[in-house]
Structures are given as C-alpha cells and as structure tokens.
Amino acid sequence: MSSGRLRLARVLLGSQVATMIEYRAEIALWALSGVLPFIMLGLWSQVEGSTGAAGGVDGGAGIGLDRLQLARYFLSAFVVRQFTIAWVVFAFEEDSLQGRLSPYLLQPLPPLWRYVAAHLAEQATRAPFVAAIAALFFLLQPWALWLPTPQRAGAALLATILAFTMNFLLQSCIACLCFWSERASALERLLSIPLLFLSGLVAPLETFPPGVRAAAQWTPFPWMIHFPAQLLAGGSVSLAQGFAAMAAWIAVLLPLCLGLWRLGVRRYSAMGA
Amino acid sequence: MGSARGSGLRRHLITLRRFWGTALAGQMEYQLNLLIELLAMAGNMAGSVFVLSLVYGQGHRLGGWSWEQALVVLGVSTLLDGVASTLLRPNLSTLVTHVQQGTLDFVLLKPIDSQFWISTRTVSPWGLPEIGAGLALIVWAARRAGASAEPATLTTAALMLLASVAILYSLWFLIATTTIWFVKTWNATEVLRAALAAGRYPITAYPGGLRTFFTLVLPVAFLTTVPAEAILGRAAGSWLLLSVAVAGAGLLLCRGFWRFALRFYTSASS
Numbered sequence: 142m143s144s145g146r147l148r149l150a151r152v153l154l155g156s157q158v159a160t161m162i163e164y165r166a167e168i169a170l171w172a173l174s175g176v177l178p179f180i181m182l183g184l185w186s187q188v189e190g191s192t193g194a195a196g197g198v199d200g201g202a203g204i205g206l207d208r209l210q211l212a213r214y215f216l217s218a219f220v221v222r223q224f225t226i227a228w229v230v231f232a233f234e235e236d237s238l239q240g241r242l243s244p245y246l247l248q249p250l251p252p253l254w255r256y257v258a259a260h261l262a263e264q265a266t267r268a269p270f271v272a273a274i275a276a277l278f279f280l281l282q283p284w285a286l287w288l289p290t291p292q293r294a295g296a297a298l299l300a301t302i303l304a305f306t307m308n309f310l311l312q313s314c315i316a317c318l319c320f321w322s323e324r325a326s327a328l329e330r331l332l333s334i335p336l337l338f339l340s341g342l343v344a345p346l347e348t349f350p351p352g353v354r355a356a357a358q359w360t361p362f363p364w365m366i367h368f369p370a371q372l373l374a375g376g377s378v379s380l381a382q383g384f385a386a387m388a389a390w391i392a393v394l395l396p397l398c399l400g401l402w403r404l405g406v407r408r409y410s411a412m413g414a
Numbered sequence: 415m416g417s418a419r420g421s422g423l424r425r426h427l428i429t430l431r432r433f434w435g436t437a438l439a440g441q442m443e444y445q446l447n448l449l450i451e452l453l454a455m456a457g458n459m460a461g462s463v464f465v466l467s468l469v470y471g472q473g474h475r476l477g478g479w480s481w482e483q484a485l486v487v488l489g490v491s492t493l494l495d496g497v498a499s500t501l502l503r504p505n506l507s508t509l510v511t512h513v514q515q516g517t518l519d520f521v522l523l524k525p526i527d528s529q530f531w532i533s534t535r536t537v538s539p540w541g542l543p544e545i546g547a548g549l550a551l552i553v554w555a556a557r558r559a560g561a562s563a564e565p566a567t568l569t570t571a572a573l574m575l576l577a578s579v580a581i582l583y584s585l586w587f588l589i590a591t592t593t594i595w596f597v598k599t600w601n602a603t604e605v606l607r608a609a610l611a612a613g614r615y616p617i618t619a620y621p622g623g624l625r626t627f628f629t630l631v632l633p634v635a636f637l638t639t640v641p642a643e644a645i646l647g648r649a650a651g652s653w654l655l656l657s658v659a660v661a662g663a664g665l666l667l668c669r670g671f672w673r674f675a676l677r678f679y680t681s682a683s684s
Contacts, residue, residue: 170601174608183624184615188474281623327450334454338461348468 149250150258157262165266172270175222179278181343182215206347210376212285214345216278217297217370222342223271224264225305225365229256230329233316238323246406253313253402260309293372296380300369303387307365310394317398320405335360341367347376361390429526430534437504437536451540455547462488462614477618484616485555487642490575491614493548494582494637498607499541502583505533506590506603513593518679529672533587556645567647570654574644577661578637582610584664585632591668594675613638636660 161168186208206214233256236242245252279286289297315332318325337343339362346354346367357363368383441447466488470481479487509532512518522528561567589602609632617625617635628634636657643649 166596167601170605174601174604176605176608177611180609180612180620180624183612183620184469184476187477187619187621188469188472324444324447327447330454331450331457334457334461338464343461343465344468348472350471353464 153258157258161262161266169270178215178219213374217373221369227308227312229312230316237319297373304365313398317401317405434537479616482555482559489551490638496541496544502586504538561646571645574641577657580661584668587668591675
C-alpha cells in the first residue's frame with residue numbers, strides 16, 4: 142500500500158519534471174520577472190545612504206537596517222519569492238474551462254495532488270536559474286556575501302516550505318471558486334496586491350510604521366516573504382511567533398480549501414453540460 | 415499623392431472606430447470586471463503611495479525630488495500602466511495566438527497594414543480607470559508642487575507623454591515580434607513589466623549602475639522621469655530632444671523589425 146503510493150508519487154513527480162524541463166526557457170523568464178526586490182534594493186540603499194550624508198536631523202532612527210542588511214534581505218526576499226510562487230488558479234481555471242477536469246476526477250488520485258507535483262517540478266526546474274541570478278548578484282556586490290548558520294538555514298528552509306504551503310492553499314481556495322465562476326483568476330489579481338505590498342517584497346516590514354506593521358502581521362502576507370527572508374538573511378525575528386502564525390494560517394486554510402473542494406466537486410457537472 | 419495619403423489616414427481612422435466599437439460592445443458583457451478592476455486600481459495606487467510614504471516619512475527625499483514631485487512620477491507611471499492594459503496587452507498578446515494557430519496568414523492577407531491591424535485590433539476598457547487615476551494624480555500633485563499651467567508647459571508635457579507612450583509601445587511591439595521566431599516568448603513581457611516597475615520612482619533615486627541601465631539599456635528614464643520633469647516645467651531642452659529622438663528611433667526600429675520578422679514567417683502548416 143505505502144510502496145504503491147511512493148511509486149505513484151515518484152512517477153507523478155518524474156513526469157511533471159520532464160514536462161517542466163521542456164518549458165525551461167519560459168521558466169527562466171518567469172524567474173527573471175521576479176527582479177522587483179533588486180530594483181527596490183537600489184531604491185532603499187539610496188535612502189539609507191542619504192541618512193548618513195545628511196547626518197540625520199530628525200530621522201535619527203533611520204530605517205533600522207543598514208546597507209548590508211538591506212542587500213541580504215532583498216536577495217533573500219527574491220529567493221523566497223521564487224520558491225513560494227503558486228499558479229494553481231491559472232492551471233485549474235484552464236483545466237476546468239477546457240473540460241480536462243472530468244477525466245482527472247475519474248482517476249483514483251485527488252486532482253490537487255497533480256498540481257502539487259507540477260509546482261514542485263517547476264521549482265526544481267527554476268532552481269538553477271535562481272542560483273545563477275543570485276551568483277550574479279554576489280559577483281556585482283561581493284561585500285554582501287554571507288553564509289547563514291546551519292540553524293538559520295534550516296529554519297529558513299522550513300519557513301519557505303510552509304510559506305509555499307500557505308500560498309498554495311490560499312490560491313487553491315480561489316481556484317475552487319472556478320466551480321462557481323468562470324473568472325476566478327480575476328480574484329487572484331486582487332489577492333496579489335496585498336501580497337505585493339504587505340509581504341515585505343517592496344519594503345522590509347522594519348520600515349513600516351509600528352501600527353501598520355502590527356496590522357499587517359494579522360494578515361497571512363508578511364509570513365509568506367518577510368519572515369522566511371529575514372531568517373535566511375540573519376535578521377532579528379521571533380521564531381516562535383513566526384512559526385506559530387504560519388501554523389495557525391495553515392490550520393485555517395487547509396480545512397477551508399478541502400471543504401470548498403468537496404462542495405465544488407458536488408456541484409460540478411463538466412463545463413457545458 | 416497628398417489626397418491619397420489623406421484618404422489612407424481616413425480609412426485607418428474609420429477602421430479604428432469599427433475595431434474599438436465592437437471590442438467595447440463585447441467587453442461590456444462582463445460588468446463584474448469593472449468592480450474588480452476598480453478595486454485593483456485603488457489597491458495598487460494605495461500600495462504605491464504607501465511605499466513612497468515609507469521613504470518620505472523618514473524625512474528623506476528621493477533623489478532630490480519632493481513628495482509632490484515624486485507623486486507626479488507615480489502618476490505618469492500609473493497612466494502608462496493604464497495605456498498598457500487598455501491597448502498594448504490585449505492586442506499584442508493575440509499575436510502569440512495568431513502565430514501558434516497559423517491565423518496570422520489571414521491578418522497578412524487583409525488589405526490593411528498588418529502592424530496597424532495587430533496593434534489596434536481591440537481595446538479593453540478595463541485600463542481606463544487607471545488612465546483616469548493617473549491623470550488625476552498628475553494634475554493634483556503638479557498643482558501642489560507649484561507647476562504652472564502655461565500653454566508652453568502644457569504643450570511640452572503633452573508632447574513628452576506622447577513620446578513616452580511611443581517608447582512603451584515600441585518596447586512591447588519589439589518583444590511581441592520575437593514571437594515569430596520563438597513562439598513562447600510571451601513571458602518576456604512579464605520581465606519587461608517587472609523592470610518597468612522601476613519607473614514608479616524618479617530615476618535619480620537609484621544608484622549609478624541602475625540609473626545608467628534604466629537610461630541607456632531600458633529607457634525607463636524617458637518613460638516617466640522626463641515627462642514628469644516636463645510637467646513640472648523644469649526639463650532641460652536636451653532631455654526633451656533626446657526623448658523625442660528615442661521615441662522616433664523606437665518606432666522606426668519596431669517598424670523595421672516587424673518587416674524583417676515577416677520575411678522569416680512561414681505559416682503554421684507550410
């Protein structure tokens with residue numbers, strides 16, 4: 142029984158990896174389209190620089206991160222973002238509109254696993270490109286090079302996996318709305334906006350006013366980029382708080398997603414039927 | 415000769431009205447989209463202003479630009495995003511489908527310029543709120559920044575905005591044209607979109623290396639910073655001329671590149 146499942150997982154992943162490698166040029170471009178953290182690093186590093194030059198008349202506290210921390214933070218944010226991207230809404234919307242979902246539902250494998258495997262395969266294909274971009278970054282700015290401690294690296298890895306799980310579940314909940322609406326991807330567009338601004342992708346949470354930061358931490362978004370990125374970059378974060386928040390969000394999202402899926406499948410009667 | 419050119423322009427204008435009339439009639443079927451687009455626009459604007467306020471809240475000035483002046487740049491950037499979602503994305507994304515399915519043949523056979531057909535075939539009303547919001551932000555912030563509304567300033571500003579739209583169109587069209595060779599390069603427009611996000615802030619806010627890159631390699635400086643300078647009535651003459659030159663060169667380049675690419679186009683079946 143369990144060896145059968147293991148074989149199933151291996152075959153599923155193997156076939157998805159083969160598919161993704163076919164699309165490697167496309168995936169390289171997707172990886173490259175995540176350059177926003179580097180642009181924002183350019184902007185923020187100049188802001189920091191001007192504090193030093195001006196001598197800080199009233200903004201004595203500055204933004205709370207020096208040039209080195211900023212460089213490491215934004216590189217980490219780039220890497221974390223690359224491995225937490227989910228596109229299940231788009232894949233699912235296409236499958237359900239084109240009627241491919243019907244045969245999937247007949248197979249003795251819950252269709253969501255197919256998307257999980259596709260995402261993992263895509264990340265494996267993406268990894269070399271991410272490594273190349275990171276190498277280029279250190280080539281241009283060798284002073285920012287660092288090696289995280291094994292504990293921090295392990296915690297960052299775990300946090301990234303959890304962040305991916307959160308993003309995947311969040312998107313799957315929206316994907317399930319495809320059972321009711323033909324344009325669920327429009328909702329994903331709305332979700333991507335707070336993800337962009339509150340996750341720490343364009344500005345580290347340390348730069349937020351305290352009230353806004355506290356409010357943002359009640360949403361799932363900062364935990365999906367800022368927390369894993371600060372773990373990787375060696376910044377100061379509370380491990381217990383971060384992991385507890387992630388566990389709580391997953392505990393909410395997982396049953397919600399499964400519930401929506403069951404309701405949706407019950408309602409589903411193939412597109413056009 | 416003169417009359418032939420005139421009637422040619424009229425023919426294109428009539429065609430354009432038909433194209434956009436049918437496209438709008440079709441899109442109006444999806445009214446819920448309007449609500450979603452309005453929400454998305456509001457969210458994006460609020461987020462961008464928030465990020466800008468984080469920088470300025472610390473008492474910093476971004477590259478020597480005051481808060482109101484930086485908001486003008488953000489307004490120009492919003493306006494261009496709106497133009498991209500109204501005209502560029504809906505039209506140029508269909509080129510990929512045409513090449514994949516071989517229907518580009520039908521476009522080439524039509525008795526009208528193929529670049530014109532591909533660039534203007536449809537229009538999406540969902541970018542219009544963004545264009546409106548961009549214009550509103552520009553006007554509001556420029557007045558607060560003390561910009562004059564003299565005819566000379568207004569004319570220069572309008573000319574620079576036109577030039578930046580022309581540059582944006584050239585960039586999109588150049589990438590779309592590469593589809594003729596590599597069918598799956600549509601993602602390259604995502605890379606372009608990500609890089610153009612740099613245009614939300616004045617170019618002088620970036621460190622030297624990035625500034626050079628965004629002026630010489632990817633002309634982001636001409637897209638938002640130069641028009642914003644013109645709106646504020648403080649653009650140097652040389653930059654204005656350079657901007658017009660870049661726009662002209664871009665349009666010529668994408669025209670030539672399209673002609674060149676078509677020489678390599680052999681339809682899907684042959």
